[in-house]
Amino acid sequence: xxxxxxxxxxxxxxxxxxxxxxxxxxxxxxxxxxxxxxxxxxxxxxxxxxxxxxxxxxxxxxxxxxxxxxxxxxxxxxxxxxxxxxxxxxxxxxxxxxxxxxxxxxxxxxxxxxxxxxxxxxxxxxxxxxxxxxxxxxxxxxxxxxxxxxxxxxxxxxxxxxxxxxxxxxxxxxxxxxxxxxxxxxxxxxxxxxxxxxxxxxxxxxxxxxxxxxxxxxxxxxxxxx
Numbered sequence: 372x373x374x375x376x377x378x379x380x381x382x383x384x385x386x387x388x389x390x391x392x393x394x395x396x397x398x399x400x401x402x403x404x405x406x407x408x409x410x411x412x413x414x415x416x417x418x419x420x421x422x423x424x425x426x427x428x429x430x431x432x433x434x435x436x437x438x439x440x441x442x443x444x445x446x447x448x449x450x451x452x453x454x455x456x457x458x459x460x461x462x463x464x465x466x467x468x469x470x471x472x473x474x475x476x477x478x479x480x481x482x483x484x485x486x487x488x489x490x491x492x493x494x495x496x497x498x499x500x501x502x503x504x505x506x507x508x509x510x511x512x513x514x515x516x517x518x519x520x521x522x523x524x525x526x527x528x529x530x531x532x533x534x535x536x537x538x539x540x541x542x543x544x545x546x547x548x549x550x551x552x553x554x555x556x557x558x559x560x561x562x563x564x565x566x567x568x569x570x571x572x573x574x575x576x577x578x579x580x581x582x583x584x585x586x587x588x589x590x591x592x593x594x595x596x597x
Contacts, residue, residue, distance in 0.1 A: 372396040372415040374407070375429065402429050402455035403447070408462040415466075422466040424575040427456035427499075428477040431529060437490035448491050452477075453498050460506060460517075467515045473575040474510070476503040476519040480590045483521065496521070500586050507584035516583045518574055523590025524552060526561035558591035 373388070375381045378399045385395040396418050400407045415422055430452025433444050460474055467474065478496040485493030503519035510517045524530070538548035553560055570589055573579055588594060 372398065372411065372418070374398045374400055374402060374411050376401050401451075402459065403451035405458065407455070408458040411459060412462045412466065415463075421470050422463050423470050423472045425460060425463050425467065425472070425474045426477075426571055426575070427459060427475065428571075429455060430477075432492045432495045434489045434492055434533070437487040440491055445491055449495050449498070453495055453502065456499065457502060464513070464515065468513045471514045471516075473516040473580075474503075474506060474518075475571055475574050476500070476506075476517075478503075478519050478521045478586065480521055480523040480588065480594055483588075483594050483596070503586070504584055510583060516575075516580060518579075518582060518585045518587065520567070520570060520574070521586055521588045521590070522562060522567050523588075523593040524556065524558070524561050525564060525567060527564055530561075553591075556593045557595065558593050560591065562589065562591060 373381055373384055373395055374397075375384075376399065381397045381399055385397040388395040396414065398411060398414060400410060402408070402411075412422070430448075432448035432452055433440065435444060456476055460476075463474075466472070476499050478499045479492060480496075481489050481493040482496035482500055485497075500519050500521065503517055506515075507517035509515075534548045535545055538545045541548065543551070567589065570587065574582070574587070
């Protein structure tokens with residue numbers, strides 16, 4: 372089952388899933404809406420009869436300076452990435468208990484190195500890591516595995532779009548801006564979406580079944596602390 376707001380991207384992923392030999396169930400909806408979790412879980416159970424894994428990877432929080440960000444922007448960012456994931460996990464919990472399933476939450480490296488320029492990103496991601504830990508504690512009793520991942524700078528379409536807007540305002544070409552971040556962050560390159568997908572796949576596989584309550588960094592060495 373695939374849920375997202377971007378219908379075009381949703382169709383592209385569904386096509387790739389089908390080409391890989393699986394049966395996709397794409398749902399174009401906004402997970403920040405309270406009723407969305409009910410629709411997702413009910414539709415999944417009606418089609419497949421069970422839920423084995425839940426990957427909470429939806430949501431992007433605005434990168435706006437701490438002193439410029441409005442209350443509405445704070446609320447909007449947290450409503451999708453934090454509360455959308457929380458509602459969906461709670462709604463799917465009974466089905467996950469029946470299958471001894473797995474849940475993974477998507478946090479981000481900003482939570483480990485917060486800065487004023489992206490305070491909301493850092494705060495939301497830190498909350499997600501804590502939320503995953505709380506679910507994991509309950510999961511030990513209920514037979515549900517819960518972990519989170521903390522990715523660093525991954526070259527996604529969203530990051531490219533950000534660099535295209537950021538570069539001119541800092542008197543740089545997009546190529547210069549793209550090269551600048553890895554150098555300043557002390558990493559050799561950006562991560563690729565496929566690398567995040569590989570980690571997610573491992574975390575819901577039998578090989579990782581004893582791992583729960585963990586927060587796994589995948590950032591090319593960006594975070595230097597222990």
